[in-house]
Every structure is written in C-alpha cells, then in structure tokens.
Amino acid sequence: MSTLFTPVKVGPHALSHRVVLAPLTRMRAEDGGVPGPLMAEYYAQRTSTGALLIGEATMVAPNGSGYHGAPGLHDDSQIAGWQLVTDAVHAKGGKIFLQLYHAGRQSNEVLQPGRNQPVGPSAIPHGGVAHTRAGWVDNTPNRALEIEEIADLVESFRRAAERGLEAGFDGVELHSANGYLLDQFLQDGSNKRTDKYGGSFENRARFLLEATRAVISVWGSDRVAVRLGPSGSFGDMSDSDPHGLFTYVATELDKLNLAYLHLIEPRVKGASEDETRDPNPVASQLIRKVYSGTIIAAGGFKGETAEAIIEAGDADLIAFGRDFIANPDLPERLRRKLPLNPYDRETFFGWTDVGYIDYPFHEERAAA
Secondary structure (H helix, E strand, O other), X not given: OOHHHOOEEEOOEEEXXXXXXXXXXXXXXXXXXXXXXXXXXXXXXXXXXXXXXXXXXXXXXXXXXXXXOOOEOOOHHHHHHHHHHHHHHHHOOOEEEEEEEOOOOOOOHHHOHHHOOOEEOOOOOOXXXXXXXXXXXXXXXXXXXXXXXXXXXHHHHHHHHHHHHHOOOOEEEXXXXXXXXXXXXXXXXXXXXXXXXXXXXXXXOHHHHHHHHHHHHHHOXXXXXXXXXXXXXXXXXXXXXXXXXXXXXXXXXXXXXXOEEEEEOOOXXXXXXXXXXXXXXXXXXXXXXOOOOOEEEEOXXXXXXXXXXXXXXXXXXXXXXXXXXXXXXXXXXHHHOOXXXXXXXXXXXXXXXXXXXXXXXXXXXXXX
C-alpha cells in the first residue's frame, strides 16, 4: 500500500490518509472578510472521508490584511460564514484546521483601517506586493510596532482562536512563514529590534511562542499547529543563520506537544516552479533532527516525491497546493494514479467561481 494512504493521527484526530489540502489564499471572501457559500462549496469539494484540510490565511486583526478578498476572524460577524465552511467539511467526513495570520509589513495602506501604515518589527525598506481592488500594488513602507502593541496582537491571535472554536474548526495553525508578521519577527533580515523581541534567537522567537501559547490556552496544545518556511525569501525575507534560527524555533515548539509542525520545503535551486523537488529536501531533514512530533511538508510535491519523504521519515503528511486547486478529488487521483487536471494560474486569485469550483472530478471528465 502507498505510504500516502495509510492511517495517521494528527493530535486527537484520526485520518484515513496523509494527503492534506494546503492553506491557499484564494481571495473569494465576501465583503467584510466573511466566507460565503462559494467558499463552503470549494472546501466541500476537496473533502474526503478522514481527510485533513487547512483553511486559508485568515486575518486576526483589522490591520492584518495583505489581500483584498481574504477572510478574517477578527470580528464576531465573520464566525457564521466560517461555520458554513466547517459544516460543509464535516458533512463529508473531513477535518479542517484554520490558519491564523497577520500580514504585517506585506500590505498596502489601502488595505489598512484609516489608510494607516502597515506594521512590522522594524521600519526598514523592503519589496513585495499586496493585492487590492485595483490589482497587485507595491507594499507601503511600514512602521515599527511599539512593544505594547505586540501584546495586543498576541491577544488578537487568542481572540481569533476563540472565534475559530465557535465556528466549528477542528484546530488552528499559526502562519509563521511566507514573510508575514510572525515570520518577520523571526528573521533578522526584517527584525532589527533592540528590545526583548529582537537580537537573539530567543528574543526573535518570543512573539511566535507567546502567540502560540495564547492560542493553546483556548484549544489545548494537541489542536494547535505552526507553519514555518525556513528557506522562504518571499517579501525580501532573509536571515544570517537560518539553520540555527529554525532549529532553535523547532526545538522550542517541540516542547509544546503541538498537533503538527508545517514546513514549507525549499525548491531545487535553479529549477522551474513546475518541476518536482528533491525527495529529500533540506528543511525537513534538518528539522526532523530536533522535532519529534508530527510534521506536514508542503511545496511542489507530486505523488512519488510525497511517498519518498514519508518513507524517509522526514515528514508524516504532505500538503498539496496547486494540484489540489485543479483536482478537487486529488487524494483519489493519487491513490489510483489517475491523470491530473492542469491548473490555470491566471484564476488562482479572484472573486468568481471560475478556477475555483469549476474544475472537474475525474468521473466528470471521463464521462464528458
């Protein structure tokens, strides 16, 4: 039997296979960051019995947006919309975690309340783009957070976690990758602070660990997860010692008995983004040495490379992104080694059902 289709537990949840829907920003929330029936249908399509889905990056604070059309859980008015999603997933026998995030400096003033500056650990020049009603635009230069504001943001993560519990999720994941706020605090290319949140590994990891513990206070540790991107450079991210930093962070997270640690694997340097990756990527091999819990690996996997990394013992489950966008029945296609629908990059982000809920299942394509 394929290693992808053996049972596994994630926290208290028993899963029938190891194919996970990666958290994917799709920008289909309704006004006010509220999920609607379109989003519920999208997640329901990608649910199979005993499967794990990770919901897309969801704002924990009004100033946490980097994308027009992204959902939130910073207000009670957003709970009912997410309940539509969790009910749809549970009706098909699946489990769903929600990814909580704050975009930090990866934003534009038009996405901010009162057109204020985005916030980050330090006010230093950086690149990157945000998505607005007018399309992709350059990020607005950010200001540095005051130390008392960090405590408020920790509380924002806790309150969003409470709303996620009320909305019926099975767990939550803190997004500390892709150049967003928690990641910005971790890496010294973006964090130049000289207070207790800057400098040493311990100080730079403080915000993430405080936010994680705050969410654990709501959910319990075995239904809380963290996502890291040790080799990510999106948004001008960098660190002078990534191996040291991320092994430190993983070691500290290992003490918390999390549901899982979610790692974004580096692509083969120089390879196009559509090529498969090295079946033994550096990130998971390194982190597995210091992290004893469940690991989900993500980033460009195909069926064969997914099986290889599980068999090597460097990951326990594999999150799929683009192929899951284009193939709502991806687990079944991988299990039966069926051909995959090609994905249409032009429709990844938008506000309609095109490229969202209109990809055919294998049976539909075969009957056409």
